[in-house]
Amino acid sequence: MNLVSIIGAIELGLVYSLLAFGTYISFRILNVADLTVDGSFVLGAAVSAMFAYSGMPVAGIALAVLCGGLAGMVTATLQTKMGIQPILSGILTMTGLYSINLMVMDGKANIPLLNKTNIFTYAEYMFNTKMYKILALLIIIGTVFAMLNWFFRTQLGLSIRATGDNEDMCRASSIDTDFIKMVGFSLSNAIVALSGALVAQMQQSADINMGSGMVVISFASIIIGSVIIKNKNITAGLLSVIIGSVIYRFIIALILTTSFPPSYLKLISSLVVVTALSLPNVKRKIEMNKLRKGRK
Template sequence: MLQIILGAVSLGLLWAVMTIGVYITYRILDIADLTVEGSIAMGAAIAAQAITGGINPYIAVGLALLGGMAAGLVTGLLHTQLKIPALLSGILTMIALYSINLRIMGKANVSLLKMNTVYTVFENLGLSRNNAVIALGLICVLAVISILYWFFGTEIGCAIRATGNNPHMVRAQGINTDITKILGLVISNGLVALSGALIAQSQSFADVQMGTGSIVIGLASVIIGEVLFGKRNFYSRLVSLALGAITYRIIIAFVLKMGMPANDLKLFTAITVAVALALPTIKNYIHPARITIKEGE
């Protein structure tokens, strides 16, 4: 049982980086960005191909980060410069990335067995693979949260947050909302690709299909984090996203342990997200809002 929990925590920490990326577009920019389904696989593809080519694993992760940022840039340009709706821009980039990822890897999947990875340093210190993943995953999550907390407190970071809340007000202040949207998409997909690179090295392979359904997993983690761990301020919200990703993985691990077929996991996740998103509407049906009229009005 302990090994199951440790495995879920280790995977949850890696997916937490992706969850934070999804949060930036979904909550901060108010954009449903499907680019992430391609950029997470792109990060894995770039890292795997770089490592098999003899490049240092940490440099490979950096290249994956840049690749994801480039994917976000393309989506941002399609949306802001060509005036294609945000949802469709993400879909177009996602479709294009499937072919690009195949080009990068040269085949449908790349094995990383017996290759040095970013976890090798921790394993050389005597840690098991799970513990090595947890150690590095925790370092990455804390670093990402700290950097984003600082960045979104700067002038340009606040402009990005304001763009999602009220773009008309932001434009009235003389801020170019096209630039803030592009920056948000670049940062988001960079984090998603970083997550993909870490996940590929933890499971010792990269696959062109590994991004399928990742947007739903990211949304499930965001919603679980917000519901269970709150959203009092921006820093606690970022921490809750990481805890939400870990909680989601623990839930999945226990569901599988109870006998749910692995083929039903995506259905289970989709239902979970749909119910969570529909909770306000469901509450209104159960407890209709009452309008009180004061005497004399």
């Protein structure tokens, strides 16, 4: 790997760590695999791209976050008010968002942003270094990290964590778990949309199919990070997500330097997730077999 590939991997790892942040909230904290991610990621990219195309990149990012939060609220409403299963709720919202994203993009499958001003253009002027994208992303991620770390230690944040651990107990304690889920899923998809918004401006384009496989990518980042840093508390959990995302991108960059077909990358991502998820169970079975043999 050359220096350009390394910098590129770090940039992608950082920007996609926000995607993993959002998925971490639904998957680890609320204990639900929210498939809305594939749609809300593109929604954030679409909104951001359209505003950046019109010369308002900062407003585009702000509105992308808001739209992502609304998408999460729809998923939560389907679950809490309409009694639809969590996974199916995410699938329904994701499917509906495909058409909404096309509407946002004015019916176009791709929005090019070449020669258009974006927030990284401002960062280049501000930092005046080749590492301006990394510096800008570190500031954004550091801000989101600090806010989430603070939020999940507040009463509302602790209620979200408690709902994910034991929803029945929370209801028995007179906690409005429906409202808690609304907040949790809205926050989750708002951060996912922020990631999509930044990716669109960083790569100078938004595509209607760019959200394909985002759930698997975010799961891989979360699981790789949890192997390196044990999620004993919310701070360690969020930090592990960032590290896992960067490592995942380095793995992909290394694969691309070989003769391995790029079309197999999604298969590799799936295998990484399958391996990481199954390892604890495999270790447990091996230990049980050893104990059984020892008794004999």
